Amino acid sequence: MAHSRLKLSQALPTLALAAAIVAPMPQALSSLSGAPTAQAAANPCAPSNPCAPASKKMDKKMNMEKKAGNPCAPGKMGNKSSNPCAPSK
Amino acid sequence: MPVKPSGLSSQLRLGASELQHLMRTQPRLQQQRMLKAAENVLDCMQTTSRRGSGVLADVLGKHTAFKEWAHYPDNDAVDARTSYRFYYHAHTASERMAGEHGHFHVFGPASNVRNVRKNNPEPGATGVPDSTADPTADIPSILPPDYTHLIGISVNERGFPLRLFTTNRWVTAEHWLPAATVIRTMQNIDLAQARPAATARWVQSMVRLFALQIGALLQWRDVRIAARSLRSDLEHVLEDRRTHILSQCRIDLAKQFQFLESAGIG
Numbered sequence: 001m002a003h004s005r006l007k008l009s010q011a012l013p014t015l016a017l018a019a020a021i022v023a024p025m026p027q028a029l030s031s032l033s034g035a036p037t038a039q040a041a042a043n044p045c046a047p048s049n050p051c052a053p054a055s056k057k058m059d060k061k062m063n064m065e066k067k068a069g070n071p072c073a074p075g076k077m078g079n080k081s082s083n084p085c086a087p088s089k
Numbered sequence: 090m091p092v093k094p095s096g097l098s099s100q101l102r103l104g105a106s107e108l109q110h111l112m113r114t115q116p117r118l119q120q121q122r123m124l125k126a127a128e129n130v131l132d133c134m135q136t137t138s139r140r141g142s143g144v145l146a147d148v149l150g151k152h153t154a155f156k157e158w159a160h161y162p163d164n165d166a167v168d169a170r171t172s173y174r175f176y177y178h179a180h181t182a183s184e185r186m187a188g189e190h191g192h193f194h195v196f197g198p199a200s201n202v203r204n205v206r207k208n209n210p211e212p213g214a215t216g217v218p219d220s221t222a223d224p225t226a227d228i229p230s231i232l233p234p235d236y237t238h239l240i241g242i243s244v245n246e247r248g249f250p251l252r253l254f255t256t257n258r259w260v261t262a263e264h265w266l267p268a269a270t271v272i273r274t275m276q277n278i279d280l281a282q283a284r285p286a287a288t289a290r291w292v293q294s295m296v297r298l299f300a301l302q303i304g305a306l307l308q309w310r311d312v313r314i315a316a317r318s319l320r321s322d323l324e325h326v327l328e329d330r331r332t333h334i335l336s337q338c339r340i341d342l343a344k345q346f347q348f349l350e351s352a353g354i355g
Binding site: 010011012014015017019021022023024025026027028029030068070071072073074 | 099178191
């Protein structure tokens with residue numbers, strides 16, 4: 001099967017062009033949705049945890065203990081409601 | 090160690106000579122994957138830049154406001170077939186590196202206790218299932234997470250990559266695995282069924298394009314953890330809230346392309 005090799009001579013102009021024409025995205029807005037998110041952002045050790053993954057259905061206390069302060073954990077697909085510490089979306 | 094850590098700080102300096110050393114240790118297949126990834130990254134950028142947008146516009150979608158800490162896309166992008174996943178978010182402004190708009194967290198699948206038990210029966214087990222026994226009776230009620238953190242990718246406001254980093258375990262509540270295992274998982278990344286598709290393709294290609302750096306960062310992560318474990322309990326080290334980032338390095342797309350060319354695979 002024919003395979004087109006990368007032309008690095010094309011790569012740098014492509015990057016330069018993209019850098020010139022791609023619109024910058026707006027900066028993130030501070031979440032004003034409530035104390036838990038703000039608190040966790042300032043103090044990732046806080047029990048309210050905006051980014052913990054939504055895992056198997058468990059009571060809130062257990063979830064808080066297990067997931068306390070994991071600011072970068074992934075969420076779980078289709079299980080948003082079981083993650084009381086997830087950020088407002 | 091072929092790379093240049095700054096003492097035991099999180100910073101790794103990976104110049105051309107270090108990358109060339111690492112490249113020589115890679116099998117041909119891995120080198121070809123890097124080349125293909127470079128092509129895909131370029132293609133992604135050409136496709137999106139024609140619209141005047143970039144990968145961030147794709148992942149942020151129709152959200153009118155980009156909020157700190159929120160995950161994009163909602164509920165993360167997950168490939169249901171392979172269980173690889175990623176999401177994009179931004180910390181508060183004071184916690185972002187200079188020029189950083191936000192970062193992607195990329196995760197791979199990790200076997201949990203249930204899977205480990207199934208695949209590695211205890212010595213003496215006959216292999217004949219006992220239909221009367223509760224198969225989950227001796228399994229802890231809280232299973233470890235079924236994901237492991239592969240890498241974080243910081244980008245600027247136009248979606249150009251700035252930095253790669255690894256995190257301490259508590260940051261993502263991940264299933265902590267040794268670097269060698271995470272590297273194998275990283276090399277097999279497959280986000281073909283994750284959505285949004287263009288971003289998933291970009292993330293997958295970025296991971297493969299910078300596989301050398303990611304491998305070095307994961308190994309340096311483990312070196313730092315091992316050093317700290319000499320002074321403190323490992324569990325305490327992995328849950329130490331004072332440490333977010335364990336290893337990091339700056340990256341530059343143009344330099345990576347130039348490196349590939351100089352290495353003779355571009």
